[in-house]
Amino acid sequence: MTDSRELLLAPGPYAPADGFRLPLAWSRERAAELRRRVDPEGRTGILLLDPWNIVTFTGLWALTTERLLAAYLPPDGSAPTWFYPWLDHELVTTWWYGDGDCYFDVPDVPGQFPPHGTATAGPGQDRWEWLFERLRHRGLRPAAGAIDGFVVDAELPMAAREAAERSFGDVPASVAHHAMAMRMVKTDEELALWSRAYRYFDDVHAYARDRIRERDPLLTDARLRLDMSGRVLDEIMADYGADRSVHGPVGITVDLGWVRAGRITGLPHPNQVRHAVIADQRTVQVSGIVQVGGCGGELYRPYLLAEPTAHERRLWTTARDGCLLLRDALRAGRTGGEVAQDVHGFQRANGVERYAATRPSHGQGMEGHQPPYIALGETTVLQPGMCFSAEPGLYDPAGGFGANFSDTFVVQAEGPAVQLSRLPWSEEWCWLG
DSSP: OOOGGGGOOOOOSSOOOSSSSOOHHHHHHHHHHHHHHHOTTSOEEEEEOSHHHHHHHHOOOOOOSSSOOEEEEOTTOOOOEEEEEGGGHHHHHTSSOSEEEEEOSSSBOTTOBGGGTBOOOOOOBOHHHHHHHHHHHTTOOBOBTTBSEEEESSOOOHHHHHHHHHHHSSOOOBOHHHHHHHHHBOOHHHHHHHHHHHHHHHHHHHHHHHHHHTTOTTOBHHHHHHHHHHHHHHHHHHHHOSOOOTTSSOSOEEEOTTOEEGGGGGSSSOOSOOOOBGGGOSEEEEOOEEEETTEEEEOBEEEEOSOOOHHHHHHHHHHHHHHHHHHHHOOTTOBHHHHHHHHHHHHHHTTOGGGBOSOSEEEEETTEEEEEEESTTOOOBOOTTBEEOOOOOEEETTTTEEEOOBOOEEOOSSSSOEEOSOOOOSHHHHBOO
């Protein structure tokens, strides 16, 4: 049996990174650029609240749940001041750390800190109240018109706005658009890490294709998903080495939860458990996300395990050709809405528009889905370095059949977008009947 890796496409233009994460120097440069965009005069500090902005502009991987984590970037470029829960103490204070305040946990009681021997129950303090009072005690205040003082990187919820009013008599301005505009356009360093992630992803997809071709009567989609996950993570960590120190192997994500076989491929987001014997099915969708250092994205291929009907052939082929059209249409200077119109028009011209369940694509970032979107209402102009999924999938829930490809397409300065994976789009790759 031919090794599926022999069918992989030639490598693209982005050479894989040597390392496994973006260095602190990269985050410091990104933070400096954000400050320049917010205030070219260098008088305004920035309070980071969005977890993905914290990762990008400080380099710290410490994603929290309902606990509040914030980092204040001083206007002079010195190390951040952190506001954090106690469980993140080691992570925060051993990274890019200038100063900070911490609370024990939420809901927190002022003056009570169990690790320091005080643990009396009482009225809890609002986390936003705590944060803004800490800022006020440090002599900081909201910027007037986003100049001087401090601004925030997010649109504050009502509870935060009310707490700011009580602390300062004013609400800090949001510069979320500046942060998102920067994160939407990937740097060369990010794209090199994306390329490294996709080399692992290519390999595990080739492995999955070979496993499917074996027609193992005991292989379920659930087992394939687990085997793929273990294989790709083992490969990444073998290359990474023995280091498991704080701030070492961060931002490594392997999520193959959408591998599924049979009739549930006819649903974009099935709510059933994925557990079917692959050899007994007509279709299997191999889908997921792999990231290294927060960089990477989706890679999907829909496999046909029996001779397709005319209907299945039309849906599969149109979905595939829609991806290739999307790759050509993703050009700098166009809007996301214009590109979406092209893809939906192609679906309509092929008579399959009623099987289109989603927009053709979304922007891809550390958090997964990210603006801008390739959707009819998107007015954002595409720029070189923007990364997009490729998902003009077609679904027939009644027929129990669906075809959804994905990849990452990177917008170029000129010409069509570039594909990051090496997976073919061919019938030879995907039709295994």
